[in-house]
Amino acid sequence: MVDKLTYSEALLSAAFNSTSTICSITDLETGEFIDVNDAWISGTGWSREEAIGKTAIELNVWGSNANRARVIGALQEHGELKQYPGTYENREGEIRSIVIDAEIVEIGTKKLMFLAGVDVTERERVEAQLRQAQRLEAVGQLTGGIAHDLNTMLTVVLGQIDLTLDRDVPIEQFNDALSVIRRATERGSDLIQQLMIFSRRQTLRPRTINAGETVNNLKNLLERTLGGEISVATSVAPDTWDSNLDEGLLENALLNLALNSRDAMTQGGSLTISVDNQQLDEPTAQRFQVVGEDFIRIRVSDTGKGMDQATISNAFEPFFTTKPMGQGTGLGLSMVFGFVKQSGGHIEIDSELRVGTTVTIYLPRSAVSRAPEVKPPATENRLQGKSILVIEDSDELRNVVRLLLKSLGCEVYECEGLELTKPDGPIDLILSDVVLPGRKQGPDLVRDALVHFPEATVVYMSGYPRDRLTDADLTRSSDLLKKPFTRDELQQKLSQALSI
Numbered sequence: 001m002v003d004k005l006t007y008s009e010a011l012l013s014a015a016f017n018s019t020s021t022i023c024s025i026t027d028l029e030t031g032e033f034i035d036v037n038d039a040w041i042s043g044t045g046w047s048r049e050e051a052i053g054k055t056a057i058e059l060n061v062w063g064s065n066a067n068r069a070r071v072i073g074a075l076q077e078h079g080e081l082k083q084y085p086g087t088y089e090n091r092e093g094e095i096r097s098i099v100i101d102a103e104i105v106e107i108g109t110k111k112l113m114f115l116a117g118v119d120v121t122e123r124e125r126v127e128a129q130l131r132q133a134q135r136l137e138a139v140g141q142l143t144g145g146i147a148h149d150l151n152t153m154l155t156v157v158l159g160q161i162d163l164t165l166d167r168d169v170p171i172e173q174f175n176d177a178l179s180v181i182r183r184a185t186e187r188g189s190d191l192i193q194q195l196m197i198f199s200r201r202q203t204l205r206p207r208t209i210n211a212g213e214t215v216n217n218l219k220n221l222l223e224r225t226l227g228g229e230i231s232v233a234t235s236v237a238p239d240t241w242d243s244n245l246d247e248g249l250l251e252n253a254l255l256n257l258a259l260n261s262r263d264a265m266t267q268g269g270s271l272t273i274s275v276d277n278q279q280l281d282e283p284t285a286q287r288f289q290v291v292g293e294d295f296i297r298i299r300v301s302d303t304g305k306g307m308d309q310a311t312i313s314n315a316f317e318p319f320f321t322t323k324p325m326g327q328g329t330g331l332g333l334s335m336v337f338g339f340v341k342q343s344g345g346h347i348e349i350d351s352e353l354r355v356g357t358t359v360t361i362y363l364p365r366s367a368v369s370r371a372p373e374v375k376p377p378a379t380e381n382r383l384q385g386k387s388i389l390v391i392e393d394s395d396e397l398r399n400v401v402r403l404l405l406k407s408l409g410c411e412v413y414e415c416e417g418l419e420l421t422k423p424d425g426p427i428d429l430i431l432s433d434v435v436l437p438g439r440k441q442g443p444d445l446v447r448d449a450l451v452h453f454p455e456a457t458v459v460y461m462s463g464y465p466r467d468r469l470t471d472a473d474l475t476r477s478s479d480l481l482k483k484p485f486t487r488d489e490l491q492q493k494l495s496q497a498l499s500i
Contacts (some may be wrong), residue, residue: 017037130338290344296362306357385412
């Protein structure tokens, strides 16, 4: 007859090895493996015989001593780990993502670490693909509205230019036309910057923001995107709390909700986005599966056709859509759901057929207040009498930059074409575009120029965001002049560079 101890050990061993969760028991101090389960063997590629008695460092399952030390340090600090993100390395050297649960168990004089982990590498890969597809869908929806506004602005610019080309135009009318052109081009620049937020590949880092301000700033963009048949209103309660969020993803989430509302209001209607503060009681927080009690509530309400209960229950599922074939990927709401959950919040849908839909988002209040914005002091013009080399492939832009620099008191040399022509005199600063046609890029020509003028300061200019620019020399530089720029911005950036 089997004794109780043997029976219990057999049950524990069966449970340990039958689970799909990666499990290991190690000596906390030395990292020596005491036991591993079948899922660990399958995930790492090491056999049980090869693992037991060896240390985690010898098998390199953590990839580095620092990675193991980080996990052990967090475990010792908190006593246990729940859903702790980490990485491990398999026998082939592939780095895999894992979510860890771990705790310390004392047996006699030894401290053992029991670790259970779920490999999330494939899930993260799919989520990244979904995020990119969702961004592309959002950009596609935006294209019509953005193109309409840009074409309107270009028409304004071209019309004002045609009017001012008449030599008999009074100086007052000429100045008014220039002011109109400037406002139109500045608005066009704002639109491009907003579009870049939605299309960029890198995920923006979370920071302390005010969701109410974000909603108010997004209103004009939504009005243009949704069309004149749908009215857009915002209602932001005073003194709304700050949140620690990725503002680009919040804007993207609100855009997707607005686009869904538009599709539900084929005959027109109204969209309302409201923001206020909410304190959740403990039962509600438990039901929402969130931590804390202070939340920012965002409600997106429309007067569309609404959804039935079956649709609501599937609304957050990836690729679920009620749109006709070719008119949507079904990714929008699933990505909104993912963003909210990853931000520590909750989202729910309330809808009634032929009445409308309200999507309510709860996002946690930030524990850190926003730092007050400090307007930088005006920079002294240090360009008077300086010699500047301009590297730019566009003849029109190079000519404008030359005239602007001359108006600031500079001696200007130009790099015509893609081959550097050595100036006769010394060069104090090199102002170079980054992306040029052909084999040589801006940083390549800058390096050629620095051979002749090693003391010259370098400032790059580009219409691309910094995260799209990978040249090592550029990414180490803090001086990036973003196109388009004004004369004041040109003067400030170059003066700052020369003052360092």
